[in-house]
Amino acid sequence: MPGSCCCVKDCHSRSHDKTGEKVDNGVKFYRFPKWRKHHGKSVEELTRRRQMAWIAAVRRKDLTFNYIPPSKRVCSLHFYSGKPAEETLETHPDWVPSLHLGHNEVKANNIERFLRQERRQDVKVPTTTQNVGTWAPLVAKCKTKDEQEGVPHTVEVVLSDDEEQMNQEDIGLLRTIDDESTEDVMSDQRRHDEIRNLLEEHKHLENEFAELKLAEQYLKDDEKVKYYTGLPNFSTFQVLLHNVMPFLPFLPHGEAKLSHFQMVLLTFMRLKLGLPMEHISGLFGLQPATANAAFEDTISVLYACLASLVSWPDRERLGSSMPQQFMETFEGVFTVIVECFDVSIETPSDVEATLRLKYLIGISPQGVISFVSSGLTGCMSDREIAQSCGLLDYLLVGDIVLAGRGFDVEKSVGMMCAEVKMLTNGRHHLLPKTAEETKRVSHLKPQIQKVIGVVCNTYKILSSDIPVRMIESCEGESVTFLDKVVTVCCAVTNMCLKMGSVPAGGEFLSSLSTHG
Structure with missing residues (x-):
């Protein structure tokens, strides 16, 4: 209907009648x-x-x-x-x-x-x-x-x-x-009280809406950031978002609107909490296919931007920051700690055998992940994986490798101490040291336990059943989507270590600008 009408309760003033004719009653x-x-x-x-x-x-x-x-x-x-x-x-x-x-x-x-x-x-x-x-x-x-x-x-x-x-x-x-x-x-005073009550109600409704939509305002609490993403605080999340946002795609036309902030949050909820995609899609009000597409797109961008954070360290810099106990025990010989973990793959109900892939990561005594392998068949032993995954190509003859129980050597001690040696065929091999030599380094067990298991303990997706499509090779690439997921988890772990020492995020920003 043309014209204006008064919005005050029980006031029926109108500028035009029902037929659209202007009412000349002096009311403005x-x-x-x-x-x-x-x-x-x-x-x-x-x-x-x-x-x-x-x-x-x-x-x-x-x-x-x-x-x-x-x-x-x-x-x-x-x-x-x-x-x-x-x-x-x-x-x-x-x-x-x-x-x-x-x-x-x-x-x-x-x-x-x-x-x-x-x-x-x-x-x-x-x-x-x-x-x-x-x-x-x-x-x-x-x-x-x-x-x-x-x-x-x-x-x-x-x-x-x-x-x-x-x-x-x-x-x-x-x-x-x-x-x-x-x-x-x-x-x-009554008017001021009424205004204050309206503002409080408005703020309460805004908070409820932000929580419902899992928007940026809801995640500004550092405790919520730790729970949903594994990142130490909201500032770290902002630094990460700022650097990957230019490369994130938009959802196809016609799909529900999902901001870049929500795409990154959705991805980290999948990594950190291991929630099924059906659950996550319900939280964000999306179709499962849309939520899965957002997850895959974001993982690909994170992999491209962050993979360089998992890199083999310079020996001189690594030696200068070697923890004192490692330096005294190995007299400056480079030491790497290795960990293998299994990832379970979903299989059809009519298939009895459980499909598993194994990954090996190499960790410096400082706790920085410096190597991550591709997924290898679960029927291989940990020692076989260490011999064939490419880790030894970074080591020199005489370097010491430490590992946990999974390498089935010296189980009574709880870890393995091995040395890189060259055999007659000219190839490097990882040979276990004697039981006596292994016992000599048993006092390092607490330090080794601190760095082993850090990735799997933080990112529950690696201990949940992975859809079989995630082990297929990505188009035009030599890695699988699951390889990307594991690499992103390792890279973010390193990023959190760097952000802990540089609160403003300067080191992380410079690394992204160099490698991104």
């Missing part, structure tokens, strides 16, 4: 005042208070400070003078609508008090009939309390004949208004 309609930013602090605060005061006065559930539809208007019947006052006149009775609001929470403003304040500021009413303000008749017709007590005032007023015949009902209304200033204070 006014928009809600806007919060004017960037006009100075005082203007910003004043306009903000006024907008909140209008919302509190009208009391509509569909109106909030952040959402006022342009179609919502307030008619002139709710103002003493028939229109809103100037925004700078905060004590003016019509600074906020107060008449016929359908509730009694907002009391009528004290008009006489406003007029006295005007006189105290030595503001005289103009002497020309044409410029006499709407409030001039009220000054002429009503004696204030100060005047009744004999306090002299100078008020020059020239009234027209029509103004002399002001409606007696208006005069009666003015005389019945309580002149005590405490009434105004109480009214202002």
Whole structure:
């Protein structure tokens, strides 16, 4: 329907009738005042208070400070003078609508008090009939309390004949208004309380909405970041997002909207918590196929950006930062700690055998992952994997390799100590040292246990059943999607170590700019 209508409860004022014809009843309609930013602090605060005061006065559930539809208007019947006052006149009775609001929470403003304040500021009413303000008749017709007590005032007023015949009902209304200033204070306090309650309710609804949508505001709590992603804090998450966001794709046209922030969060929830994709798609309100596509796209981008963080260290730099116990035990000989872990692959219910892949990672004594293998068949022993995965190509003859129980050597000690040697065929081999030599380094067991298992313990996806499609080779690449997942988990583990020593993320940023 064309035209405007009043949004105040039980007010039926309209500018046009049902047939679309304009109603000439003298009623005018006014928009809600806007919060004017960037006009100075005082203007910003004043306009903000006024907008909140209008919302509190009208009391509509569909109106909030952040959402006022342009179609919502307030008619002139709710103002003493028939229109809103100037925004700078905060004590003016019509600074906020107060008449016929359908509730009694907002009391009528004290008009006489406003007029006295005007006189105290030595503001005289103009002497020309044409410029006499709407409030001039009220000054002429009503004696204030100060005047009744004999306090002299100078008020020059020239009234027209029509103004002399002001409606007696208006005069009666003015005389019945309580002149005590405490009434105004109480009214202002109630209005402020109402505004505060509205703001608190608005904030509560915003938090509920952010939690429902798993939006950025919900994840700003560092404890939630640790739980959902494994990252140490929200700042680390922001650094990671900032560097991978330019490479993340958008969902195909027609799909549900999923921000880049949510794509990264969705991916880390899958890695850290090992949640099934059906569960994650429900949390984000997506189809499982859409959620899976977002996961695969994000993993590919993370792999391209972060894989360089898993790199073989420079021997001189590694030796200079070698923990003292390792340095004393091995007299400066390079030492690497290896770990093998199995990943279970989902198989059809009619297949009895369980398919498994094995991965080997090499970890420096400082706890940094410096090597990760491709997935190898689970029927190979850990020692066979160590011999064939390419790890020995980075080692020199005489280097020491430490491993846990999985290498089935010296189980009574709980770890294996082996040395890289060259056999007659010219190839490097990993040969176990004697039991006595292995026992000699058994005091290092606590340090080795700290670095072994860190990846699998953090990222539960590696201990859950992996869909069989994830072990297929990626198109045009020599790695499988599961290889990418394992590499990303290792790279993020290293990233967290670096971010722990560089809170601002400088080292991580420089590494991405170099390798990304």
